[in-house]
Amino acid sequence: MKRHLISAADLSRDDALLVLDTAEELARVSSRSVKKLPTLRGRTVVNLFFEDSTRTRISFEAAAKRLSADVINFSAKGSSVSKGESLKDTALTLEAMGADGVVIRHGASGAPYRLADWVNGNVVNAGDGTHEHPTQALLDAFTMRRHLGDLDGRRITIVGDVLHSRVARSNVLLLSTLGAQVTLVAPPTLLPVSVGTWPCEVSYDLDGTLPKSDAVMMLRVQRERMNAAYFPTVREYSRRYGLSADRYAHLPEHAIVMHPGPMNRGVEIAAEVADSTRSTIVEQVGNGVSVRMAVLYLLLGGSEPAIGAGE
Amino acid sequence: MSAARNQEQPQYKAVLEAPEIRRALTRIAHEILERTKGGSDVVLLGVQTRGVNLARMLCRRLEEVEGLKIPCGSLDVTMYRDDLRMKPARAIGRTELPGDGIDDKVVVLVDDVLFSGRTIRAALDALNDLGRPRAVQLAVLVDRGHRELPIRADYVGKNLPTSLKETVKVLLGDVDGRDAVLLGPKTDPKGDDGK
Amino acid sequence: MSTFLIKNARILGGEPRDILVRDGRIAEVGTGLAAEGAQTVEAAGLIALPGLVDLHTHLREPGREDNETVLTGTQAAAKGGFTAVHAMANTDPVADTAGVVEQVWRLGREHGYCDVHPVGAVTEGIAGKRLAELGAMADSAANVRVFSDDGHCVSDAVIMRRALEYVKAFDGVVAQHAQEPRLTEGAQMNEGEVSDRLGLRGWPAVAEEAIIARDCLLAGHVGSRLHVCHVSTAGSVELIRWAKGKGWNVTAEVTPHHLFLTDACCERSPAGRSYDPLYKVNPPLRTRADVDAVRAGLADGTIDCVATDHAPHAVEDKETEWADAAMGMIGLETALPVVQAAMVDTGLLDWAQVADRMSARPAEIGRLEGQGRPLEPGSPANITLYDPEYRAQVDASSFASKSRNTPYAGLELPGRVVATFLRGRPTVLEGKLV
Numbered sequence: 001m002k003r004h005l006i007s008a009a010d011l012s013r014d015d016a017l018l019v020l021d022t023a024e025e026l027a028r029v030s031s032r033s034v035k036k037l038p039t040l041r042g043r044t045v046v047n048l049f050f051e052d053s054t055r056t057r058i059s060f061e062a063a064a065k066r067l068s069a070d071v072i073n074f075s076a077k078g079s080s081v082s083k084g085e086s087l088k089d090t091a092l093t094l095e096a097m098g099a100d101g102v103v104i105r106h107g108a109s110g111a112p113y114r115l116a117d118w119v120n121g122n123v124v125n126a127g128d129g130t131h132e133h134p135t136q137a138l139l140d141a142f143t144m145r146r147h148l149g150d151l152d153g154r155r156i157t158i159v160g161d162v163l164h165s166r167v168a169r170s171n172v173l174l175l176s177t178l179g180a181q182v183t184l185v186a187p188p189t190l191l192p193v194s195v196g197t198w199p200c201e202v203s204y205d206l207d208g209t210l211p212k213s214d215a216v217m218m219l220r221v222q223r224e225r226m227n228a229a230y231f232p233t234v235r236e237y238s239r240r241y242g243l244s245a246d247r248y249a250h251l252p253e254h255a256i257v258m259h260p261g262p263m264n265r266g267v268e269i270a271a272e273v274a275d276s277t278r279s280t281i282v283e284q285v286g287n288g289v290s291v292r293m294a295v296l297y298l299l300l301g302g303s304e305p306a307i308g309a310g311e
Numbered sequence: 312m313s314a315a316r317n318q319e320q321p322q323y324k325a326v327l328e329a330p331e332i333r334r335a336l337t338r339i340a341h342e343i344l345e346r347t348k349g350g351s352d353v354v355l356l357g358v359q360t361r362g363v364n365l366a367r368m369l370c371r372r373l374e375e376v377e378g379l380k381i382p383c384g385s386l387d388v389t390m391y392r393d394d395l396r397m398k399p400a401r402a403i404g405r406t407e408l409p410g411d412g413i414d415d416k417v418v419v420l421v422d423d424v425l426f427s428g429r430t431i432r433a434a435l436d437a438l439n440d441l442g443r444p445r446a447v448q449l450a451v452l453v454d455r456g457h458r459e460l461p462i463r464a465d466y467v468g469k470n471l472p473t474s475l476k477e478t479v480k481v482l483l484g485d486v487d488g489r490d491a492v493l494l495g496p497k498t499d500p501k502g503d504d505g506k
Numbered sequence: 507m508s509t510f511l512i513k514n515a516r517i518l519g520g521e522p523r524d525i526l527v528r529d530g531r532i533a534e535v536g537t538g539l540a541a542e543g544a545q546t547v548e549a550a551g552l553i554a555l556p557g558l559v560d561l562h563t564h565l566r567e568p569g570r571e572d573n574e575t576v577l578t579g580t581q582a583a584a585k586g587g588f589t590a591v592h593a594m595a596n597t598d599p600v601a602d603t604a605g606v607v608e609q610v611w612r613l614g615r616e617h618g619y620c621d622v623h624p625v626g627a628v629t630e631g632i633a634g635k636r637l638a639e640l641g642a643m644a645d646s647a648a649n650v651r652v653f654s655d656d657g658h659c660v661s662d663a664v665i666m667r668r669a670l671e672y673v674k675a676f677d678g679v680v681a682q683h684a685q686e687p688r689l690t691e692g693a694q695m696n697e698g699e700v701s702d703r704l705g706l707r708g709w710p711a712v713a714e715e716a717i718i719a720r721d722c723l724l725a726g727h728v729g730s731r732l733h734v735c736h737v738s739t740a741g742s743v744e745l746i747r748w749a750k751g752k753g754w755n756v757t758a759e760v761t762p763h764h765l766f767l768t769d770a771c772c773e774r775s776p777a778g779r780s781y782d783p784l785y786k787v788n789p790p791l792r793t794r795a796d797v798d799a800v801r802a803g804l805a806d807g808t809i810d811c812v813a814t815d816h817a818p819h820a821v822e823d824k825e826t827e828w829a830d831a832a833m834g835m836i837g838l839e840t841a842l843p844v845v846q847a848a849m850v851d852t853g854l855l856d857w858a859q860v861a862d863r864m865s866a867r868p869a870e871i872g873r874l875e876g877q878g879r880p881l882e883p884g885s886p887a888n889i890t891l892y893d894p895e896y897r898a899q900v901d902a903s904s905f906a907s908k909s910r911n912t913p914y915a916g917l918e919l920p921g922r923v924v925a926t927f928l929r930g931r932p933t934v935l936e937g938k939l940v
Contacts, residue, residue, distance in 0.1 A: 018402055025387070025403050034440040039390040067390075088825050108827035109694075109705040110781030117779060129829070131705030169705060192702035193710075297390070302400030 003308035004123040005295055006112045008134040008173035010309035016141070016177055019307060023142055023287075023294035029066060030290065040069035043300050046099040048090070048115075049126070050076040050106040055261065055285065056126050056136075060103045063292035069300070072097065087111060091118035101300045104128070122299045122308065130164045136260055137170035139291040141178060143280050144215050146287075147256045152179035157209050159185045159241055160219030160268055161230075163192055167260045168219060172200050185209050187241065189230040190221075206241055210250045217258040218243050218268045238267050248273045256280050323480060323495035326471060332452065332490045335468030336365075339450050340372040342466050347417050350379050352445065354416045358434050359387040359404035361423035364483045365452060369421060382409030386420070391433035408441060418444040419466075423481040425451040428462035453492055455479050509533075510930070511541050515549035515891060517881050519857030525554065527887040530930035534883055547935070549891050552924055555861045557589025557888030559868040559877050561652065561681070561759055562735060562813035563838065565591070565622070567613065568606070569598025574818035574908045576613035579838070580620040581906035582816070584933035586838040587890035587923040588620055590869065590877045591816075595627040596657040602627035602638035604646035611648035619933045623872060626650040628669045628680060632658050637669060644676040651873040654681035656735055657788070659717055661687050666721060670730035677873060679731040679757075682721050684742070685789065689713035694829060696769040696790040704773060704781065706828065709790045711739040718742050722749035722756055733871055734758040736815050738789040740799030747808045757871050759813035760800045762837055762844035767791050767913060772828075776917055783824045783831030784913045787817070804863060805854040811867040814841045818909030836907050843919040846894055851920060876929075887930035896922040906939060 004010065011019070029035055045064040049057050057073065064071045074090075087106075094102055099121045104112050109129030116123040127133040141151060148154050156175055162168040162184050175182050176199035183201040184191065195202055203209050210216060221241075223234055231237045238244075243257065248270070251257070257269075257279045265271045274281060299305040327335070344350050350373060357366030363385040370383040387404035389395070420434050431449060438447060450466035455473040473479060473494065480493040509529075514522040517535070524539035525532060565579035574582075576593070583591045593610050595601035601610060607624035614622025626643035630636045632655040643650040653673060660666045660682060669680050690713045695701050697708025718734055722745060725732035734746060737758045749756040769792060771785040785791060803809040817834025824831050837844075845864065849855040855863065869878025879885035902915040926934040933940055 022403055025405060028406065032441065036440065037390040038436065039395065086822065086825070087827055106827070108829040111827045113780040114827055117782075129705055130707075166705060169703070193697055193708065194699040194702045197699050198702075297403075298400045300400075301390075301395055302398055303396050304399050306400040 002116075002120065002122060003299065003305035003310045004112070004116050005134055005299065005308045006116065006123060006125040007132050007309070008137050008170040008177070010134070011174065011177060011307060013177050015307040016138070016174060019138055019291065019294045019298060020142055020145060022298060023138070023290040026293045026297070027287070027290040029293075036066055036068060038068050039297055039301050040064065040067040043069045043100040044072060044098055045069045045101045045103065045296065045300070046072045046074055046094050046097070048074045048094070048102055048104045050104070050111070051127070053105055053127065056105060059285070059288040060126060060292050062289045063296055066289070066293055067296055069296065072099070087114060088118055091115050094121070095119050101296060122305055124295060124299065127166055129166065131166050132170045133166040134170045134174070135288070135292055135295055136167050137174040138295065139284055139288045140171055140217065140258060140260070141174055142287050142291050143258065143284050144256070147280065148214050148254070151175065154180045154214045155183065155212055156180050157183045157185060157213040157216045158219065159206060159216060159243070161190045161221050161225065162186050162195070162219070163190045165219050171217065172198055176200065183209055183213070185241065187231050187237070190225070206247065207250065210247055211252065213251060213255055215256045215258055216243065216251065217260070219260070220262065220264060221268050234267055242267060243269045243273050245270050245272050248276065251278070258284060260284070323493035325491045326494045327453070327469060327492035329490035332468070332492070335452065336369055336372050337376070339466040339468060340369060340376050343373070343419060343450070344377055346448070346465065350377065350381055352416050353381050354409055354413055354418050355381055355383040356386045356413070356418055356420055357383070358420060358422040358430060359385060359389070361481050361483060361486070362421045364485055365423055366421035368483075369450065382411065384408045386434055386437055388430060388433035388437050391436045393429055393433065406437070406441075413438065413442040413444045415443070415445050417446045417448065419448045419450050421450045423452050424479050425449070425454045425464050426457055428458045428460035431462050432460050452481060453479055509541055509544040510547055510927070510932070511539060511544040512547045512549050512554065512889070512891065515552050515554035517554045518861055519553050522550065525881065525889065527889070527927060527930045530887055532881060532883050532885050532887050535881065547891070547925060549924075551895060552891045552893050553857050554881055555587070555857065555890045555892060556865040556878055556881055557890050557926065557928065558587045558842065558864045559872065559874065560588050560591040560814050560816070560838065561733070561811060561868045561872055562656070562761075563591040563593055563816045564596070564818065564834070565593045565610070566597065566818055567610065572908070573820050576610060576622060577617045577619075578906060578908045579816070579818070580614060580617055580622060581939055582836070582838040583620040584926050584928070584939060585906050585923060586840070587842050587892060587926050588838060589888040589890070589926065589928045590621040590623060590874055592652055592872055593622050593624045594656045595625045595654060596632055600627050600631050601625065602630050602632070604639070604642040604648075607643050607648040607650050608646050618928070619939070620928060621877065623652070623874065624648045624650055625652045625654050625656070625681065628653045628655045628660050629665060634658060634660055634662055634665060637665065637672065640669070640672055640678065641676065644678060651676070651678050652681050652733070652871070653678055654683065654735065656681065656683045659683050659685040659687060661717070663720060663724070667724050667728060670725055670732060671728045674730050679733045679871060681733040681735050682717065683735050684714045684717035684721065686713040686716050689716070693790075695772050695786070696792045698769065698793055700769045700773050706772070711741050711792070711796070714739055714789055715741040715745060718745045722746070722754060725749070725756055726752055726754040729755070731755045732757070736761050736764065736789055736813065737800060737803070737809055738764045738792050738796060740796050743799045743803035743808055747803070750808065757810040758808070759811050759868070760804055760809045761815045762812060762841045762848070763787065763791065763835060763913065764789070764800055765797065765804065765812070765848040766844050768794050768797055771913065775913070781828045783826060783828050784835065784911055786828060786831050786833050787835050788833040801848060801852070801854055804849065810871065811863050812841065812845055813868065814838050818907055819911045821910065824911050834911070836905070836909050836912050839905050839907060840900060840912060840914050840919060842892060842923060843921040844914070846921045847919055850894070887927050889927040890923060891925040892921060893924050894921045896920065898922070
């Protein structure tokens with residue numbers, strides 16, 4: 001059976017916990033002298049990156065290689081794609097190479113679903129447009145679990161450009177699956193119109209929300225949004241929705257500060273907050289490899305995938 | 312379906328009960344001490360899952376016999392198995408090495424049933440990635456025969472001649488509420504690895 | 507010209523009657539008719555409707571003959587039971603001069619499958635800046651009465667006002683593609699729960715409704731005829747109901763797909779696909795509540811007619827990422843089955859009302875003589891015979907259209923057009939082109 005991880009909604013609570021528990025075990029491999037497992041020997045994983053994202057690509061590449069998979073990196077720049085080859089033709093090429101798993105990053109929302117229609121391998125979404133980024137949500141949950149323990153009942157605040165954020169979409173879905181209480185904080189212009197139907201709370205008041213948060217996740221805000229009148233100025237955005245040192249002081253003692261990167265220091269997050277002891281921003285990057293190993297193992301390691309949405 | 316299953320529930324008979332298991336472990340403890348010159352540099356590694364409980368039991372026995380604190384850990388071999396592609400991807404267990412690791416140690420692998428030898432093959436591969444022991448030995452509660460690889464146990468609780476149509480189940484107190492080794496007819500011709 | 511005797515057809519779903527067709531006209535309607543030398547068409551169990559009229563068809567010729575031509579498009583129309591279609595102006599070159607509209611009109615005449623009435627562009631190059639020579643197109647052989655920049659909205663209020671006023675001189679109508687451009691920049695699908703989940707740029711209902719509200723007010727102010735293309739939202743239906751209540755000369759159409767499909771198809775299509783661009787269309791598929799509202803609007807006459815917005819696209823323009831895909835779906839060959847499923851089988855319309863919404867009203871709005879006439883002696887013999895009991899999966903490979911971008915392939919739809927007569931000459935018999 002073909003199964004994919006394209007949306008965080010593809011994961012049941014049991015699936016999500018299986019990924020996180022597996023990642024916890026696999027994290028130990030990273031501290032061994034031989035950082036490799038033979039599990040995916042002979043399997044081919046293609047990293048299909050239509051958008052530049054060195055960090056995510058390297059993370060998936062390291063994960064696949066630590067599991068001994070053959071990794072083929074296919075980036076759109078300088079390839080036949082930039083010469084106008086369609087996603088479908090690229091998919092057929094991958095099919096011909098016998099890809100068991102395809103990790104896709106694409107600027108268009110839904111591109112992984114289109115790909116999944118055309119290939120036989122299992123598809124992992126490494127970020128598609130403004131839709132989702134499920135492995136980022138998994139690594140965020142993994143990071144939170146390490147600091148906060150079980151996420152059931154934990155209060156997680158996500159701040160910023162929710163409207164355009166694939167990280168926010170995946171996090172809301174996954175965290176609610178895991179029983180956490182999510183609050184989104186953003187200017188109303190940067191919230192989806194139907195956010196009221198999402199499994200989370202919404203607030204426009206960051207100061208009121210922070211003292212009740214176990215973790216606060218700051219989302220990147222692109223300066224271009226200002227030109228489309230989403231907010232008046234970067235300065236005003238930062239004043240109302242940025243995590244300044246003053247606001248940081250109002251977080252509970254145990255609360256952690258997260259950011260999926262890349263950061264705009266001084267816009268959504270103050271430099272001293274990003275570098276503070278309760279910031280998990282660097283740790284999140286490292287956890288990415290373990291979580292992606294778990295996802296690749298559970299999708300490709302057995303006779304059929306143990307997680308994900310089937311067709 | 313489940314009703315039909317229940318009707319087919321095979322009749323298991325106990326081939327080892329708690330006292331016999333206890334005696335077998337005591338004997339193995341003595342043998343380990345003999346063969347390793349008093350247990351110096353020995354590390355017990357239980358193979359997930361029942362092997363881990365057995366290793367802990369063996370560890371307690373060694374302490375009782377000789378007052379020795381032998382380091383004890385666990386080894387999960389899932390990622391090294393040669394039959395991974397025959398079943399859906401499964402959850403993996405904990406691998407936990409004792410503080411000093413396994414370099415230059417005499418590692419005694421502990422498992423419940425020795426059958427095809429494939430689990431132990433995977434365990435040897437896993438050890439290879441974890442360090443370089445001086446020697447590796449194998450202790451099992453039951454050797455049921457039918458080896459498919461050139462592997463033998465150094466310490467055996469009981470040699471149990473079996474048919475391939477049979478299955479051996481090991482129950483241990485801390486997980487199953489009872490210590491026993493059961494023999495019964497095989498139910499699933501494919502999936503079971505004979506334990 | 508040959509004589510046909512259609513036996514036992516249920517005219518507008520009524521009791522079985524024979525229809526004698528002679529010299530391009532209906533000669534006689536009755537029971538037990540007989541006629542020397544007439545070719546008999548057995549129509550027991552079939553519904554007879556006046557030939558269908560489409561106010562909104564994209565035939566793509568000139569310019570995109572790879573997707574559709576006047577020939578293949580009118581063949582598809584005939585198979586769908588249509589005897590007249592209005593060919594939209596957004597061709598290449600744009601139908602904004604007498605030359606282009608006459609060319610399209612003539613091609614339709616030559617092929618003879620279905621009358622082709624070109625729609626003239628409102629503005630030059632459908633660019634929204636300067637009025638096209640509306641009068642020249644009206645006076646041309648094509649006799650253009652419907653003007654539209656379809657595909658683009660005449661968003662400039664002054665241009666729209668002038669166009670509405672100007673066409674009064676020759677009883678024309680401006681068919682507006684209501685889409686406020688700034689509110690729909692980069693828009694991909696209906697803005698709502700589904701777009702928010704899918705991360706696709708939302709296309710708010712207000713972008714359609716704001717233009718409709720403005721245009722109704724303009725039409726009321728200057729006393730002109732306004733036609734609203736492809737109404738898709740509940741709010742639009744409300745606005746049109748309000749404008750009609752004022753006595754303003756406003757008409758509206760709805761497409762079969764907006765009567766039948768919702769934005770949920772974008773998340774998961776009937777075939778189980780997600781983000782399948784076959785469901786990408788302008789205006790976008792809306793919510794269940796919108797579908798219910800446009801159905802009610804069509805039923806109570808607020809929406810005057812059904813128009814297909816048949817929009818052929820090449821395979822490569824649909825087999826792509828959602829954002830890159832072309833907007834539109836073909837609809838001529840499935841229009842009547844979809845209307846049956848959405849309106850008739852649900853009890854919202856009877857067959858006489860279907861004839862009104864798909865033939866009489868659109869012919870009246872387009873000022874077509876000889877189309878949409880009642881099936882009675884003396885009328886031009888434009889007749890569609892339809893089998894409402896037929897059930898089959900839609901087989902796109904059997905379509906006459908050059909394109910295959912139908913959202914219904916593989917879906918079971920009711921009904922089948924068995925025969926189409928254009929002025930007494932069969933264009934389709936036994937479901938096949940003649």
